[in-house]
Amino acid sequence: MLIYHQGSDVALIEAFEEEHDVTVNREALNGSEWATRYISETDAGETSADVLNFNGGLANLLTPAIDTIQSVDTPNQDKVYTGALGSSIEESITNIFGDDAKQLIHTAYHNPFCFLYHEEAVSEPPATFEDILDSRFEGRIGAAQYAMYNVLGTMDKFLGYSTEEAENYLADFGEQDIQWGGIVDMPQTILSGEVDVGFWMLLNRVPGFREDGAPLGVTLPPKTGTSTGHYAATDAGDNPELAREFVKFAMTEEGQELVTEGEGGSEPINPDMSGRSEYIQNQIDEYVDEMYAVIFTEEESATYNQRASEILGF
Structure with missing residues (x-):
């Protein structure tokens, strides 16, 4: 299985490898590189990544290839879209990708x-x-x-x-x-x-x-505002079923604990879970009344x- 990712979710990937007894090949791509490479490969009919991990500010770059993204029902999915933050995520990704966006683009953490x-x-x-x-x-x-x-x-x-x-x-x-x-x-x-x-x-x-x-x-x-981190399972790789399982795993409580640990202080998107850093959580609790996902x-x-x-x- 191949993932194009931000490079900070190694603990999540290693746990998935152990649980499923598979090897996940990783390509850490900065900025918009993941989109440029993925779209170039899919446009040429080439095999590409099974899973994409990207920042919400760049989510719109996936628009030309959205037909290659699989629909996945993930654990705790309804909890993601609650409150000002969840509503802003839902509204923003729906504006970009349409009514099926919540099954295509999965928000795992925010910063x-x-x-x-x-x-x-x-x-x-x-x-x-x-x-x-x-x-x-x-x-x-x-x-x-x-x-x-x-x-x-x-x-x-x-x-x-x-x-x-x-x-x-x-x-x-x-x-x-x-x-x-x-x-x-x-x-x-x-x-x-x-x-x-x-x-x-x-x-x-x-x-x-x-x-x-x-x-x-x-x-x-x-x-x-907050920067959001997302996963998408593609059908452009060699392992579409494993891709779906990976995205589901990332959205479990275990998966979110692992990915937020790797992000060094990012907050899990599930509102029932506390953040990794007590200091960070205290600052959010002290200062913030409303938080919105910055997705354009x-x-x-x-x-x-x-x-x-x-x-x-x-």
């Missing part, structure tokens, strides 16, 4: 967006979008350029801002003399003292640093990318 800060440098950390614009943070904020379309889209589509308000916010944010960098490297950039705050970072970057005693703190806006259609992604680039002069 909330947040604000990071240096606990020794910031006595009053930002806890809202408006706090980020405070003059005391000017020149001391780190952010990723490629995440700015995500900020604009999340505010406009999910958080109750009008399009004009969201665009004005992004323009004001750009006036803060932002230090642009990458999401993966930003915790270390904060701890080195180059910046004090990381804007729109991913929560699963935090537990490892805190376990090592680093003064890396986190807050979340009362309404925020292809048209929305293109629009938000263009507007963010125009507003910030990228």
Whole structure:
């Protein structure tokens, strides 16, 4: 069996191999590589991956090949689509893939967006979008350029801002003399003292640093977005039955415990399960009132990318 994956669910894969006495060949593909490769292979009539694992922000890239995705009924499926988070997942994937989306695209975990800060440098950390614009943070904020379309889209589509308000916010944010960098490297950039705050970072970057005693703190806006992780079973590989079994396994409580452990702090999508990191769960409980899955259609992604680039002069 072959999986194109994000590379962090090794524990899940190994447990599946042991339970089914099979070998799962893994191709860890970054960004949109999984979609480019899979669609290229299926368009050419070639054998491809049995299972796809991808970020919800890139789910729309699967649209041209959705006819190659198998329908699977998974454990705890109804629990996924409860509350603001579950409803936003259901609405978003249905908008992209149609009424059968819940049987095609399976959400296993999520990773909330947040604000990071240096606990020794910031006595009053930002806890809202408006706090980020405070003059005391000017020149001391780190952010990723490629995440700015995500900020604009999340505010406009999910958080109750009008399009004009969201665009004005992004323009004001750009006036803060932002230090642009990458999401993966930003915790270390904060701890080195180059910046004090990381804007729109991913929560699963935090537990490892805190376990090592680093003064890396986190807050979340009362309404925020979260990056979702998905699985899909294809009929383009040599093992369609095993592909269905793998997706089912990923959605069991055992499977979700394994995949969230591998993600280093991501939250299981099943609301009955607690997250891996007590610190992360406490931060979510303390700060967050509503959380929405950041999943855009292809048209929305293109629009938000263009507007963010125009507003910030990228």
